[in-house]
Amino acid sequence: MRPGDPGTISVRLKDRVAVVTGAGSGIGRALAVRFAQEGAHVCCADVNLATAIETADIVRSHGPSAIAVEVDVRSQAQVQAMVDQTESELGLPWVCVANAGISGRGSILDVTVEDWEAVIGVNLTGALFTMQAGARAMVRGGKGGRLIALSSVAADWAGKGSLGYATTKAAVRHMTRNIAQQVAEYGITANSLGPAAAISNMAPWMKSVEYLEQLGRTIPVRRVGRAEDVANVAAFLASDEADYVTGGYYLVDGGIGDSPEVRMLLAEAGRRGARG
Numbered sequence: 001m002r003p004g005d006p007g008t009i010s011v012r013l014k015d016r017v018a019v020v021t022g023a024g025s026g027i028g029r030a031l032a033v034r035f036a037q038e039g040a041h042v043c044c045a046d047v048n049l050a051t052a053i054e055t056a057d058i059v060r061s062h063g064p065s066a067i068a069v070e071v072d073v074r075s076q077a078q079v080q081a082m083v084d085q086t087e088s089e090l091g092l093p094w095v096c097v098a099n100a101g102i103s104g105r106g107s108i109l110d111v112t113v114e115d116w117e118a119v120i121g122v123n124l125t126g127a128l129f130t131m132q133a134g135a136r137a138m139v140r141g142g143k144g145g146r147l148i149a150l151s152s153v154a155a156d157w158a159g160k161g162s163l164g165y166a167t168t169k170a171a172v173r174h175m176t177r178n179i180a181q182q183v184a185e186y187g188i189t190a191n192s193l194g195p196a197a198a199i200s201n202m203a204p205w206m207k208s209v210e211y212l213e214q215l216g217r218t219i220p221v222r223r224v225g226r227a228e229d230v231a232n233v234a235a236f237l238a239s240d241e242a243d244y245v246t247g248g249y250y251l252v253d254g255g256i257g258d259s260p261e262v263r264m265l266l267a268e269a270g271r272r273g274a275r276g
């Protein structure tokens with residue numbers, strides 16, 4: 001039995017408070033549920049309120065409290081309001097995850113201003129606003145905390161997929177490392193995660209059984225990723241055990257690393273408008 005499996009007792013976040021953006025789907029939902037399984041009360045925030053409400057219901061089914069908040073992470077005011085509401089209804093945030101993300105379109109020859117600004121706005125500026133609002137509350141609260149941002153294996157790859165997506169994920173990784181230095185003195189850690197091929201709801205190729213089987217065969221651990229794989233690492237980073245872990249970037253990629261075979265497959269998916 002592993003932490004998080006049904007029936008296990010693992011309450012490393014008992015009565016702590018977590019904020020997760022993009023909590024209505026995929027990795028964000030898995031994070032919210034996993035934090036709840038660890039005993040945390042969760043603010044489930046998403047631009048899609050209906051899905052955030054669904055996630056909040058799942059969180060409550062595990063025992064802790066939850067609120068569902070509609071937020072567009074591109075708006076600093078909305079993100080600040082999300083954290084303020086969390087504090088007044090659930091308590092001081094202990095962990096704040098900048099998870100909301102979108103895939104981008106376009107290469108150097110054809111990217112439009114609209115496509116570029118959309119992906120920068122959600123993936124990079126949205127991550128900044130989320131960690132900023134979280135850090136401000138944590139510093140004011142004086143009890144430390146945990147900032148976690150979703151980067152991607154795409155941060156390191158010079159693939160032919162989305163230019164904007166890869167750029168934002170590299171920037172998120174660096175920004176988080178920089179933030180870690182700034183908040184360390186307040187007992188706050190900041191780390192980023194680099195998932196790959198974790199099945200979620202966004203990319204069309206993630207729905208193709210045939211493609212996923214092909215991809216799974218090329219990945220060293222011989223399966224595609226699950227959102228829960230990412231949540232397992234986040235649960236550790238959010239725990240007291242990770243007190244001395246900050247400024248890092250952690251791959252959750254089944255050993256893909258620089259595997260040319262897998263990169264080729266994911267780049268192909270990227271060309272079709274998905275992301276890795």
Ligand SMILES: NC(=O)c1ccc[n+]([C@@H]2O[C@H](COP(=O)([O-])OP(=O)(O)OC[C@H]3O[C@@H](n4cnc5c(N)ncnc54)[C@H](O)[C@@H]3O)[C@@H](O)[C@H]2O)c1
Pocket residue numbers: 021022023024025026027028045046047048051071072073074098099100101102122126150151152153194195196197198199200201202203276
């Ligand atoms: N799934 C993977 O393999 C993978 C790999 C690398 C990185 N990631 C990163 O993980 C994070 C989660 O992705 P996912 O795969 O679960 O995707 P997903 O599409 O399933 O979930 C993304 C969520 O973000 C929300 N969102 C989009 N724009 C928003 C905005 N402006 N404000 C608030 N919420 C917004 C969506 O409504 C959705 O619920 C993203 O940052 C993504 O880049 C995922």
